[in-house]
Amino acid sequence: MSSQRGNASRTRPQKHQNRSAFKNNLHDISNRTKLINSIQVSDVCMRCKEIIEWKIKYKKYKPLTQPKTCVKCGQKAVKKAYHVMCSECGKNLRCCTKCCQDKEIVQVEQPKDEQPRLDAELKALLQSLPERKRRTFLRYMNKKDKGEEPKIDAGEEDRKDLFDKLKSLKIEEDDDDLDFLDEEEEESGEDTDGS
The missing domain is CATH 1.20.5 (Single alpha-helices involved in coiled-coils or other helix-helix interfaces)
Structure with a gap:
């Protein structure tokens, strides 16, 4: 970006371009990485789903070691990382279990295999x-x-x-x-x- 006032467009491409896409299992083939890559994000809205999928894709996802407390029912029933509400409360209230907003919930399809x-x-x-x-x-x-x-x-x-x-x-x-x-x-x- 230029330091000129009001100049928000850049004409040249970025200086350091990646030759290949990032792979989160390129150097790490542990069972934990395989488990994280196999996670299917569910009970959340589309935006939260994209956020969690980005964390998984770029190796920023940190799974929970112990269940968290649900903000609605107060029980230790949240077993998914980055979620604040258990899936039962999310289904009952019909809201996203991550952002707690009343949005359209994305349902995960079972893989055919x-x-x-x-x-x-x-x-x-x-x-x-x-x-x-x-x-x-x-x-x-x-x-x-x-x-x-x-x-x-x-x-x-x-x-x-x-x-x-x-x-x-x-x-x-x-x-x-x-x-x-x-x-x-x-x-x-x-x-x-x-x-």
């Missing part, structure tokens, strides 16, 4: 369950679908609910196995005491 991976993971979890737990889960799915065929490819909220149910069944199964082992140890311990 993510969907089959989640379906395969759900099927693998289902196959790892014993028959009794598997049938319990299928009855639960049928109840949710109101009598239709059990669907594996459901919405995101339904999928989370199904994963939670599967994990609870898996935990119950592990607890049952541990109880069974404890009973065997007690029985074997009684035999050694009586001898």
Whole structure:
């Protein structure tokens, strides 16, 4: 820029031009960088989304190490960096979780390659369950679908609910196995005491 008064336009290009674009994973191929690059910004307005994406692109993004306190509900429920409101409060108030303004919220689409991976993971979890737990889960799915065929490819909220149910069944199964082992140890311990 010239120092002349009122001269706001420059005729020459910038002196030092980059030969190649900046790559945030050029010299750093750690898991943290991969995780940051895979973040999909959601529950924010378009301007806030662009700000956070810029931080990710130019390696300025710093993820949270602990959850922050939500400005609306006061609970430690904010798990995304640069957000000040939890996603539940943002959905209830229909406002941006970063700037807290009532603007149009940008929704993130699930990547197409993510969907089959989640379906395969759900099927693998289902196959790892014993028959009794598997049938319990299928009855639960049928109840949710109101009598239709059990669907594996459901919405995101339904999928989370199904994963939670599967994990609870898996935990119950592990607890049952541990109880069974404890009973065997007690029985074997009684035999050694009586001898």
